[in-house]
Amino acid sequence: MKIHEYQAKELMKARGIAVPQGRVAQTVDEAVAAVRPLVEASGNPVVVVKSQIHAGGRGKGHFREFPELAGVTVVLDGLEGGLKASEERVRDLTKKMLGSTLVTVQTGPIGKQVNRLYLEQGIDIERELYLSVVLDRAQERNTMMASSEGGTEIEEVAERSPEKILRVTIDPAIGMAPFQAHALAHGLGLRGEAYKNAKRFMLALAAAAAELDSELVEINPLVVTRDGKVLALDGKMNFDNNALFRHPDLLEMRDLAEEDPAEVEASRYGLSFIKLDGNIGCLVNGAGLAMSTMDIIKHVGGEPANFLDVGGGATTENVTAAFKIITKDPNVRGIFVNIFGGIMKCDTIANGVVEAVKQVGLKVPLVVRLEGTNVELGKRIIEASGLNVVSADDMKDGARKIVELAA
Amino acid sequence: MSVLVDSNTRLLVQGIGGAGRFHTDKAIAYGTQVVAAIHPTRGGETEHFEGVSDSSGVPGRSDSYRVDVPIFATVREAIAATEANASVIYVPAPFAADAIMEAADADLALVVAITEGIPIRDMIRVKRFLQGKATRLIGPNCPGVITPQQCKIGIMPGYIHQAGRIGVVSRSGTLTYEAVHQLTKNGLGHTTAVGIGGDPVNGTNFSDVLELFHQDPATEGILMIGEIGGSAEEEAAAWISEHPAKPVAAFIAGTTAPPGKRMGHAGAIISGGRGTAADKIRALEQAGVVVAPTPTDMGTAMMSALDRTGS
Numbered sequence: 001m002k003i004h005e006y007q008a009k010e011l012m013k014a015r016g017i018a019v020p021q022g023r024v025a026q027t028v029d030e031a032v033a034a035v036r037p038l039v040e041a042s043g044n045p046v047v048v049v050k051s052q053i054h055a056g057g058r059g060k061g062h063f064r065e066f067p068e069l070a071g072v073t074v075v076l077d078g079l080e081g082g083l084k085a086s087e088e089r090v091r092d093l094t095k096k097m098l099g100s101t102l103v104t105v106q107t108g109p110i111g112k113q114v115n116r117l118y119l120e121q122g123i124d125i126e127r128e129l130y131l132s133v134v135l136d137r138a139q140e141r142n143t144m145m146a147s148s149e150g151g152t153e154i155e156e157v158a159e160r161s162p163e164k165i166l167r168v169t170i171d172p173a174i175g176m177a178p179f180q181a182h183a184l185a186h187g188l189g190l191r192g193e194a195y196k197n198a199k200r201f202m203l204a205l206a207a208a209a210a211e212l213d214s215e216l217v218e219i220n221p222l223v224v225t226r227d228g229k230v231l232a233l234d235g236k237m238n239f240d241n242n243a244l245f246r247h248p249d250l251l252e253m254r255d256l257a258e259e260d261p262a263e264v265e266a267s268r269y270g271l272s273f274i275k276l277d278g279n280i281g282c283l284v285n286g287a288g289l290a291m292s293t294m295d296i297i298k299h300v301g302g303e304p305a306n307f308l309d310v311g312g313g314a315t316t317e318n319v320t321a322a323f324k325i326i327t328k329d330p331n332v333r334g335i336f337v338n339i340f341g342g343i344m345k346c347d348t349i350a351n352g353v354v355e356a357v358k359q360v361g362l363k364v365p366l367v368v369r370l371e372g373t374n375v376e377l378g379k380r381i382i383e384a385s386g387l388n389v390v391s392a393d394d395m396k397d398g399a400r401k402i403v404e405l406a407a
Numbered sequence: 408m409s410v411l412v413d414s415n416t417r418l419l420v421q422g423i424g425g426a427g428r429f430h431t432d433k434a435i436a437y438g439t440q441v442v443a444a445i446h447p448t449r450g451g452e453t454e455h456f457e458g459v460s461d462s463s464g465v466p467g468r469s470d471s472y473r474v475d476v477p478i479f480a481t482v483r484e485a486i487a488a489t490e491a492n493a494s495v496i497y498v499p500a501p502f503a504a505d506a507i508m509e510a511a512d513a514d515l516a517l518v519v520a521i522t523e524g525i526p527i528r529d530m531i532r533v534k535r536f537l538q539g540k541a542t543r544l545i546g547p548n549c550p551g552v553i554t555p556q557q558c559k560i561g562i563m564p565g566y567i568h569q570a571g572r573i574g575v576v577s578r579s580g581t582l583t584y585e586a587v588h589q590l591t592k593n594g595l596g597h598t599t600a601v602g603i604g605g606d607p608v609n610g611t612n613f614s615d616v617l618e619l620f621h622q623d624p625a626t627e628g629i630l631m632i633g634e635i636g637g638s639a640e641e642e643a644a645a646w647i648s649e650h651p652a653k654p655v656a657a658f659i660a661g662t663t664a665p666p667g668k669r670m671g672h673a674g675a676i677i678s679g680g681r682g683t684a685a686d687k688i689r690a691l692e693q694a695g696v697v698v699a700p701t702p703t704d705m706g707t708a709m710m711s712a713l714d715r716t717g718s
Binding site for chain 2 (some may be wrong): 003135137138141142213215240243245246272274276285286287288289290291292294298299304310313314340341343372373394395396
């Protein structure tokens with residue numbers, strides 16, 4: 001699960017991790033009202049207005065409706081004109097930003113609508129660093145990565161100058177040890193106050209990552225100010241969905257507006273669904289089989305419209321829901337049902353498909369490949385339904401048939 | 408011969424409610440020796456199973472079965488009373504890591520965790536706990552392990568499996584079914600099929616299982632089924648290069664998976680350009696592995712790997 005930057009910073013602040021002062025706003029009035037308390041509390045007349053979407057690259061991203069306007073904008077008006085000038089500038093900006101579409105390298109060309117803004121104090125930056133906690137799959141432990149190349153994507157640094165990335169592996173029984181934080185802070189060339197603050201920051205961040213079952217915590221940039229403060233200027237936190245049962249507070253931070261509506265609908269029925277750009281809808285049991293069904297469609301010259309795993313314990317109702325989600329996509333020109341029954345029985349799938357077609361109709365070709373538990377029964381149900389279904393002998397045969405029919 | 412499980416496997420079941428009961432019944436029907444079940448509050452009771460035997464399972468049994476499996480409060484008690492030597496875990500995800508650790512603490516040789524959805528942090532802790540212990544963990548989030556006509560541990564349908572010559576190891580459940588079905592159809596059959604699971608942190612990786620198959624005289628060739636995410640397939644390729652004795656065929660799922668999206672399995676995600684299917688296929692081909700272009704071609708890929716070495 002992903003959350004917004006301002007939510008990540010709330011979580012960090014509550015755990016003793018230094019973040020700049022900021023306020024969230026969902027309306028123009030809220031944004032304007034946030035300026036005075038923010039400037040007074042921080043003592044800095046500069047205010048930064050940051051779009052809150054679940055995608056990176058916001059600072060370099062621009063609004064489709066206002067191409068000259070960046071996703072993160074610094075308001076300097078307070079330096080000369082005082083609070084009033086800042087408030088007017090913020091009013092002007094947020095009127096444009098709220099409800100508009102921010103396009104960044106990570107959103108793709110469609111962009112994402114901005115519904116929340118975060119107003120943050122200006123910071124006197126001396127250095128920009130990078131810090132993250134991620135799973136190192138080879139070590140099977142979390143690792144903290146630090147780099148002097150703040151503000152650049154870490155993949156880019158890894159490509160260009162891997163020697164600039166420092167890593168320590170965190171023992172789950174011990175947590176991050178002080179000597180490890182020392183190695184990173186010292187390795188980044190920090191000394192004096194900045195060194196002490198960085199060490200404290202790192203230890204608190206590692207503890208928070210473990211406590212919150214985060215899958216990724218990324219502070220990019222981590223900034224050092226001229227007076228030796230160390231702050232998270234940006235903050236990204238993703239959480240392990242499987243651990244959310246022990247974090248009801250995190251679940252409340254979920255922003256459904258940031259997620260694909262079809263994917264949200266699918267998750268209600270326990271379906272694993274991902275929307276893609278092609279035109280062949282896929283309904284499959286098992287993640288590996290679902291993934292390779294997409295592959296085989298592409299292999300025979302088609303384009304999958306989705307990944308969909310109905311799971312091992314799906315009922316007729318789940319299958320019906322899955323079918324409806326697929327047919328809702330206007331791009332879909334054909335549907336391929338590919339089932340290898342194990343625990344999932346072929347007759348359950350067949351009943352679900354027949355029921356769904358009864359409810360929503362069938363306007364596109366449908367190819368069904370059934371194999372495994374109760375396969376004969378499943379085939380009989382489909383036949384008896386009188387539906388216009390093409391049956392397939394195996395995956396490749398099915399993929400060829402649906403691609404041909406959908407052309 | 409086989410790896411990990413055979414007719415001497417004495418299985419205890421952790422998590423006998425719901426799905427655990429259903430699959431335990433299927434395992435008994437197959438002929439697996441289920442000697443104990445664990446339940447924190449039902450120690451001293453028994454769990455009754457009866458039904459029609461699975462004709463594809465252990466040969467020479469009667470057509471039906473009636474069994475009362477004794478329930479114990481702890482794994483240690485169960486082992487002391489029944490000499491169980493393997494465990495299967497169906498315990499719900501929030502409690503599954505604890506169940507794995509209990510089994511390892513009791514020095515069970517084999518623990519097969521079927522449970523899906525265990526938090527990564529829990530598995531990181533489990534792996535730390537397993538260090539220095541003799542227990543081999545298979546899974547979690549896997550279909551289990553089956554040696555045809557000897558022992559079935561897990562949720563795979565028994566009847567698609569046929570005893571034979573190939574060792575199968577896979578990160579995906581349904582693709583394993585697809586693979587063994589093809590091996591059954593082309594007459595190769597398999598020694599043991601091992602589902603290592605789709606999670607990013609798991610008990611046993613490809614190279615561990617490759618080594619087991621390598622040492623098993625009955626296994627003449629190996630079919631491995633991987634997917635995007637992580638580097639277990641690349642590590643397997645390195646292992647195969649160093650141990651070229653047995654022919655290996657492979658299939659890798661996820662050629663068309665978009666980056667950054669989790670494809671059903673928790674471990675199936677391409678992050679930062681790493682873990683792509685193309686990289687894995689290249690590494691395996693360089694190691695001399697025959698890679699099937701589609702899942703329908705897994706059986707024939709295995710055939711040509713065997714032909715290539717004259718096996």
